[in-house]
C-alpha cells in the first residue's frame with residue numbers, strides 16, 4: 001500500500017471572487033484524500049505557518065505565495081499562469097506527502113500563532129505624554145506597534161521588557 005497521503009486531485013484556476021478583473025489567479029486543488037491528520041505536522045514543519053486546529057485550517061506564506069490547507073482542499077495564490085500553478089501544486093503536494101511519510105520523526109504542533117497584544121494593553125505601558133518623538137501620538141503609536149513590532153525602537157520611553165511581557 002502506498003505511503004503517499006495525497007494520491008489524486010483535481011486542479012482548477014479561477015480569479016478571486018472579490019477581485020474578478022485582476023490578472024492573477026488562485027489555484028484550487030480538490031483532494032480525493034482527507035489531509036486533516038497531516039495538518040499538525042505541516043504546522044510543525046512549515047516555517048511561520050498559522051494553524052487553527054478547531055477549524056482545521058492551516059495558512060502558510062512562501063515566496064510571496066499564500067497557501068491555505070483544509071481537509072480536502074489546498075488553495076495557492078497568486079499564480080500567473082496554468083504552468084506556474086501546475087508547478088506550485090506539484091511542489092506543495094510533494095511537500096505534504098514527504099512530511100506525511102516522515103511524520104513519525106516529527107513532533108506535531110497543534111498550536112496557532114499567538115495574536116499580537118491588543119492596542120489598549122500596549123497603550124497602558126506607554127508614558128501617555130503624546131510627545132510625538134515617535135512621529136505619532138501614544139495611542140496611534142500603540143496601534144502602529146501592534147501592526148508592526150519593528151517600530152518598537154521608535155519610542156525611547158517604552159521599556160522593551162514591558163513590551164515583551166505582553167507577547
Ligand code: SF4
Pocket residue numbers: 126127128129130131132133134135136137138141142154155156157158
Ligand atoms: S515617543 Fe513614546 S511617549 Fe512619545 S508620543 Fe510616541 S509613544 Fe508616546
